Amino acid sequence: MAVKNEFISPSSDHFVHGLGNSLQKPDWPVLCEGELSTLLDQHYEVGPLRAIEWRSPRPFSSAARISTAQGGFFIKRHGRALRSVADLQAEHHFMSYLAKSGMNVAQVVPTKSGATAFANDGWTYELHCAAPGEDLYQDRTSWTPFLSGEQAFEAGKVLAELHRAAVHYDAPARSARMLIMNMRLFGTRNPLTALKAEISKHVGLNAFFSHKNWQEDILERVVEPFHAAAYAALQTAPPLWGHGDWHGSNLLWSGCGPAASVSTVLDFGLADKSTALLDVATALERSMVPWLQMEHGEEPVANVEQTTCFLRGYAFVSGWGSNELSALADILPIAHTNFAFSEIDYFYSLLKNEENADLAYSGYLLGHSDWFGRAEGKRWLRHIKTLNL
Secondary structure (H helix, E strand, O other), X not given: OOOOHHHOEOOOXXXXXXXXXXXXXXXXXXXXHHHHHHHHHHHOOOOOEEEEEEEOOOOOOEEEEEEEXXXXXXXXXXEOOOXXXXXXXXXXXXXXXXXXXXXXXXXXXXXXXXXXXXXXXXXXXXXXXXXXXXXXXXXXXXXXXXXXXXXXXXXXXXXXXXXXXXXXXOOOOOOXXXXXXXXXXXXXXXXXXXXXXXXXXXXXXXXXXXXXXXXHHHHHHHHHHHHHHHHHHHHOOOEXXXXXXXXXXXXXXXXXXXXXXXXXXXXXXXXXXXXXXXXXXXXXXXXXXXXXXXXXXXXXXXXXXXXXXXXXXXXXXHOOOHHHHHHHXXXXXXXXXXXXXXXXXXXXXXXXXXXXHHHHXXXXXHHHHHHHOOHHHHHHHHHHXXXXX
């Protein structure tokens, strides 16, 4: 039985994070009481809905903390064109593996049929138990720093623990093409060839890039200055499933103080088979450079103190040394590129939002790589390469 469309609220006073500093109306309808009450009754054994406690400001899905007669839960609704049931189950399988390996990750609630996700009327849903810990970063955007150097160290340490727990996980890469973290295009020997093939396969991408001088842009601003060193570095990194979106907002904490420890790891929505190098680079890119300052014409200044703390935390568990730091610095200028490309696809092909697709292309894919070629980007990379762990 499908949830009726009238249960899904097309608008509200809820706002989500945009591509810049401002909040925006959500791209996806917000979760509402009628929809959730029906779904919980049909698919789960968690008791009737009592309240929607908080709606997430993350923009790529609709999500909320809720309470029922049996306690607290976290529910997410995805557009089916973005995440299939099979793709969510691949994500959940990785989480289950990590939990069995001793990682504290959010627990997925099975449906009455025993599945960890289900489809309903063009949407896919997943439900998680409320996890222990304080959500200190719940309203902070990506590209903002940790609240303290101690928390940056802790986040680095726990990421290394996750990588150690995942080292024998051998599932194939995910099937989704949008909004997952890997290097399947820009990490190839010839990224322009890979990109051309990808663009030709998808009507939306072909339409968007038909008006761009994209091959020249990417060759001159990404490939020629950075790709050779990044490709060589990636060849040294064994395949490994990573989190894909390591940021303070995807961690719950033991308390509110600066020395709080990580209680639970959340949100594996971008996780995929990649490498530890890419996962660490992504974590740094998400937290250590205030990219949103570019919106006001300012040059972002990397947070070298927290970078040091994070990498020392990671090395405390992983044993990383100068070779790994050098490789990390080599891939950082292109670590964002595959995800930025997938954002273009998401905004243009799925949401029909050409303005945001243009921002993802010029400001994110090209603009972030440009920064690494300027003085501040070079300073940050030099700091990483010469860091004494």
